[in-house]
Amino acid sequence: MPNCKNCNTEVNQNYCSNCGQASVLKRIDSHYIVHEIEHILHVERGILYTVKELLIRPGECVRHFISENRSRLVKPIIFIIITSLIYSLVNHFFHIEDGYVKYEDSKKTTTALIFQWISGHYGYANIMMGMFIALWTKLFFKKHDYNFFEILILLCFTMGMGMLIFTVFAIVTGITHYNLLEFGGYVGVIYSAWAIGQFFNKSKASSYFKALASYMLGMITFFLLAMAIGAVTDLVIKH
Numbered sequence: 001m002p003n004c005k006n007c008n009t010e011v012n013q014n015y016c017s018n019c020g021q022a023s024v025l026k027r028i029d030s031h032y033i034v035h036e037i038e039h040i041l042h043v044e045r046g047i048l049y050t051v052k053e054l055l056i057r058p059g060e061c062v063r064h065f066i067s068e069n070r071s072r073l074v075k076p077i078i079f080i081i082i083t084s085l086i087y088s089l090v091n092h093f094f095h096i097e098d099g100y101v102k103y104e105d106s107k108k109t110t111t112a113l114i115f116q117w118i119s120g121h122y123g124y125a126n127i128m129m130g131m132f133i134a135l136w137t138k139l140f141f142k143k144h145d146y147n148f149f150e151i152l153i154l155l156c157f158t159m160g161m162g163m164l165i166f167t168v169f170a171i172v173t174g175i176t177h178y179n180l181l182e183f184g185g186y187v188g189v190i191y192s193a194w195a196i197g198q199f200f201n202k203s204k205a206s207s208y209f210k211a212l213a214s215y216m217l218g219m220i221t222f223f224l225l226a227m228a229i230g231a232v233t234d235l236v237i238k239h
Helices: 030-041 047-056 058-067 076-094 110-120 122-140 148-176 181-201 205-238
Strands: none
Touching: 047 058, 047 076, 047 148, 058 148, 058 181, 076 122, 076 148, 110 122, 110 205, 122 148, 122 205, 148 181, 181 205
């Protein structure tokens, strides 16, 4: 009997009993590529289902994901990267200049370059921003038994939905030529505050106010830190 090419265990069935690798790898063809794309997007688990649940009952479905079942929703990191990519593609398609992040600077400063990078990499930037929002959320909701990383998962889902909301307004802006992105930004922030508040305690109004404060302070902290890093870098370069 052949040995597994991954862990060298003797294999007598279609899959290795030790590591689970197939005894014979299938040839890479069009079916393999389609399956890999579906696996990355978790289409077989329902990306539309994830969006629907996050629109209707975000707090409940994220709590369910964290504590009970992690197979029904798209993975949170992938979700925020994909939704941010969709927004970037829509912005590029309609040639919308005033995007999610706007920073005007006629000089090529480090701060301008940092914000330019943020504008071109929304997925990664949102994850980094989510870390700051998670810190403030942990502070405001310290009585709840959720750690920093569980809160970060919540934010990946809610901020991902925020990017889809921005995408809808970007499409409307591109079609009608009325700049509604600023209004879309407000709607996205309100949705995120509603989702976070619902996650912790949907019956208390204070939860939504604390959620909004956490979100806004996290965003402000992120952008202030980006500007501070840019300013300090420019000072170091000049000297």
